[in-house]
Amino acid sequence: MARMRSSLWPVPVLGIVLAIGLGIGLPALDEALARDGANPLIFVFGGGPSAARDLLAAIAGSLISVTGLTFSFTVVALQLSSSQHSPRLLQTFVTDRVVQLTLAQLVATFVYALTVLRTVRSESSTEDESAFVPHLSITVGFALTLISVVALVLFLGHLARSLRVETMYRDVHDEATQTYARELPDRDEEPVPALPHGPDTQLRARSSGFVVDVDPDPVVAAAAECGAVVLLAARIGDSVVEGTPLASAWPAAVGGEVDVDTVEKAVNRAVRLEFERSPNRDIAYSLRKVVDIVVRALSPGTNDPTTAVHGLSHVSALLGELVSRPPRPSAFRDDEGVLRLVVPQWDVATLVRLGVEEPIQFASGQPAVLRRLAGLLREVAWRAPRGAVDEVVEEYLRQVIDLARESTSVPRSETEDWTREVADALAGRWVPTRPEGSVVRG
Incomplete structure (x- = not known):
């Protein structure tokens, strides 16, 4: 469908x-x-x-x-x-x-x-x-x-x-919102149970393509029959190459063995591969599209920082939704409640990296873009649970500040304000910027 x-x-x-x-x-x-x-x-x-x-x-x-x-x-x-x-x-x-x-x-x-x-x-x-x-x-x-x-x-x-580029941004943003509504977990969802210890058995892919969907039923049935637990190696949206590991399997019982052929056939039947990514279940794909537009706007051939700034606002909104409802791996059990399949999901740090890494690389000499990147990191820090993105946000803020000092005339006092504002957001504080000349009442 x-x-x-x-x-x-x-x-x-x-x-x-x-x-x-x-x-x-x-x-x-x-x-x-x-x-x-x-x-x-x-x-x-x-x-x-x-x-x-x-x-x-x-x-x-x-x-x-x-x-x-x-x-x-x-x-x-x-x-x-x-x-x-x-x-x-x-x-x-x-x-x-x-x-x-x-x-x-x-x-x-x-x-x-x-x-x-x-x-x-x-x-x-x-x-x-x-x-x-x-x-x-x-x-x-x-x-x-x-x-x-x-x-x-x-x-x-x-x-x-x-x-119009603004309409393209809106359409991709709406597409992402619909995907998030289907795929992001509720905040009170239970965490995924731990996988078995011990050496795993690699299950190879029998074709190549991008993972666009996973049907858990064949894998759960085969794993239950063979007494195994399966972890997919690829997230929805990842590329898979024929002959490389597509999943790992462990025997549910200590000292047991995995029927590799049976489980491998079930995994390859369950994982649907296509020649291109699809936004239906891929939470990172729409973000990838917006970043592509931003990066293309910052290329020397286009040189359109305003389009990039507007795109970074969409990146901020999408990342804010992702970090406020962190994606979790999906766990599937058999009729007896035994864990049989775990499908990995994009983690928050990877998604933040996807949203800001390439724009930072192309933002040299663009004060407006660097200011928007600093604001984006502040907004993501504010929306994320305390302690969830501190390291990755601080690392990218340092890169933004270093680039601003090396390639633009942004004053040091302004970059110090960026550092203070992001630190406040990570701590759960949002200090408003007061108009120049305003008086603070005691």
Whole structure:
């Protein structure tokens, strides 16, 4: 189901199927009404067979041309946008419902017009010299054409908004929020039990790709049958190479053995690999997309620090959500309550590193970006549980301060303020910045 939602074709194909059904059903209704001697809807379309053919042919020909031309321009615009920001944003475009519904509307109207066109008969083309014009069907085709024109105008406006970098940030942020709602644990969730001691047995991957999903049932069943405990070596979002360890297994009982072949087959069947990452369960992927845009904005070829600053605000919001609800590994048990499978998850330190490491590398000589990075670290420190991110935040703050002193004219007093503010946030204090000249009342 997740694969279907992330594809462009299902909604348009559904529109084509409905158009064919409608194009067959409505002419049959028209013919049934015509047998009664008078069609109550004949006033809607009063032309003859020739006019009906011309109208339907015009609808079909114009819509298929507009569809091809519109999406050709769209692909060119998206290619330019992806080269400027991030090629991974094309995945967001494919899953956009407005794009899917617009394409479905255009192709469905085209198919409907062709399907109805085959039912129009003139007197000279039939043996009994009886003409047939599906008045109701042609009227519906005309209405669908008007809807298609409106949909095209709305789509062009939507496309113009979608190509703005702020809209891209918003779409990726919304995508991440939905993933966090599904994948991040509740704050009162129990920690994962400890794994068995002793040497482990490596289970190898039998194909390559990115981990996009894990079905625990086959692994739990196989591990219960063999008396084993399995720990996946790859998180959702990690790349896996064929022949390398995909998981580790321990015998549940001391001195026992693991049926490697059985458990290895179950693990490879349970772990779904794809050629690209998916945001459906990968909590780090949307953050990766935002960081890509930030880094591309800081590249010498683009040199757009304002876009980078705005992107770092999204990075701060996403990291704040992640550190306030720290991801935990998922544990799965058999029917008897025995631990059988542990699926690892991204840890907080790795996620913070993902969010700030590369922007720091490209922020040399950019005072506004360095100021925003210092503010980001302060915000993350404030939202994280006490002591959870102290070391990693302090380390990256030192890098930001050193870079500011080496490559910019940011005064030392300001960098000292950054240090004090982050230390206060780590301690659970947020001292407001008072306007210059304000008086503190005793």
